[in-house]
Amino acid sequence: MDAVTGAFSYSGAAIAAGLTVRGRSVRTLTNHPRAGSGYDIRPLDLGDPAGLRKSLEGVECLYNTYWVRFPHGDVTFETAVEGSATLFRAAAEAGVRRIVHVSITAADVNSPYAYFRGKGRVEAHLKESGVPYGIVRPAILFGGDGVLINNIAWLMRRSPVTLIGGGGRYRVRGIHIDDLATLMADLGERDDSVTVDAVGPESLTFADLLEHIRASIGSHTRLLPVPGSVFPAVTWLLGRLVRDTLLTREEYRAMAAGLADSDAPATGTIRLTDWITEHRDTLGTAYAHEIRRHFLPQRAG
Ligand SMILES: NC(=O)c1ccc[n+]([C@@H]2O[C@H](COP(=O)([O-])OP(=O)(O)OC[C@H]3O[C@@H](n4cnc5c(N)ncnc54)[C@H](OP(=O)(O)O)[C@@H]3O)[C@@H](O)[C@H]2O)c1
Incomplete structure (x- = not known):
């Protein structure tokens, strides 16, 4: 059993579909559930560490797409960094074997850009979680119903x-979401911790x-x-x-x-x-x- 954040959203949908093709059963954490998918659906409630831990029990690999594109209302990059850290801690406590995480090219805690700085901090939280990881860093995603x-x-x-x-x-150097999904599923099958750019040809x-x-x-x-x-x-x-x-x-x-x-x-x-x-x-x-x-x-x- 693997877990994917956002199996009914953008890249998460491609990742969940790719894992299903490989014969993996998929649990998804999401706030946009849909009936009839065959996935085991749990809430993506980053304010509920105990609930997250329970949702991640029995999961071998967590494929994490969670992030916010821009601050809006109460949702900020800061809350997204903290939410990501909560998710990684919950995964570690639940005994998740591996986390494959979507970051961004040039993610850096010292970046002049808040988005990239936040993603740099999320990568640091992932490394501190102690769970072996694969980090993929796309620049721009395309395919499917992309915006x-x-x-x-x-x-x-x-x-x-x-x-x-x-x-x-x-x-700009984009990667198709199906290529991203393949790369992530491949990284999910490894044991070492790696960071790679996710970029098309x-x-x-x-x-x-x-x-x-x-x-x-x-x-x-x-x-x-x-x-x-x-x-x-x-x-x-x-x-x-x-x-x-x-x-x-x-x-x-x-x-x-x-x-x-x-x-x-x-x-x-x-x-x-x-x-x-x-x-x-x-x-x-x-x-x-x-x-x-x-x-x-x-x-x-
Ligand atoms: N899209 C791009 O061109 C692009 C480029 C470079 C890097 N990336 C990275 O790729 C990853 C996935 O991006 P994506 O475009 O595929 O995202 P997405 O599928 O639209 O969303 C990914 C996950 O984040 C959650 N989420 C998104 N916005 C949220 C908000 N405002 N409040 C609460 N939860 C929110 C979604 O929740 P639900 O499940 O409830 O929908 C979903 O679980 C992100 O880490 C992003 O930084 C994307």
């Missing part, structure tokens, strides 16, 4: 102009990525560079219009500083451009709402 690429396409389908912050020469400039999306979906939007200093205000304003957070100031700055790229060997095989081409008919036809997915009370079903 980022979809919402860029959604904007391009509707707007005559698409703005590119700072000219878009910074690079393709590193693209952001400008080339936008151009490929534009051409693939047949959009006539015009790509217009704007100064990097102005761009976060533009994405903030767009976010207000759709009542969501499209891209935070920090996400943009980190990407523009090159943190969404990596020189590491590829640990995935699916090319982002191929995936975009393959999904050109559906990409961006509906908006994917980040805040509704993660911060508003769940709806039944």
Whole structure:
């Protein structure tokens, strides 16, 4: 029996499916349960260490995806770091043999970016837990019902102009969630403690990525560079219009500083451009709402 956080959310869904294909039975910790999956469903209540410990009893490997993309309301990076530490302690106390954890490229307790600093602290808590671990560090995930690429396409389908912050020469290197799931399941079968970047075979400039999306979906939007200093205000304003957070100031700055790229060997095989081409008919036809997915009370079903 393995445990996966968020088997009905984004990367957790791919990880749980990949483990099932390998013949593993899956327990999931989540606050977005769904009936009929065949998974053993438990709450992801990070304020209940005893409940977490009970939920993790009998689990061999915990696959942890838990994190928050940005602070919102009472949920902050600080609460996410503490919640992650609680989860790791509960796993250690429950006798979990191994933890495979999703971090981010360039996670660092000394990073100038709060997201990356928080992820660095979570990695440190994992190492202190005493449980052997595999840490995977993706830059950007794609595939499935992901938000980022979809919402860029959604904007391009509707707007005559698409703005590119700072000219878009910074690079992004995504990994498909199925490749991430395979990498994590492979690491789950090892005994040593390792940290690897989770990156696909393709590193693209952001400008080339936008151009490929534009051409693939047949959009006539015009790509217009704007100064990097102005761009976060533009994405903030767009976010207000759709009542969501499209891209935070920090996400943009980190990407523009090159943190969404990596020189590491590829640990995935699916090319982002191929995936975009393959999904050109559906990409961006509906908006994917980040805040509704993660911060508003769940709806039944
Ligand atoms: N998405 C990317 O492009 C990207 C890039 C680099 C690194 N990563 C890392 O990959 C991991 C997984 O990301 P993902 O996009 O696949 O996440 P996700 O599936 O949407 O969520 C992962 C888990 O975190 C929980 N969660 C997310 N937001 C939450 C919130 N606001 N409050 C409480 N719980 C919350 C989810 O709870 P529920 O089960 O209740 O839904 C789920 O169990 C994260 O550690 C992230 O830092 C992602």
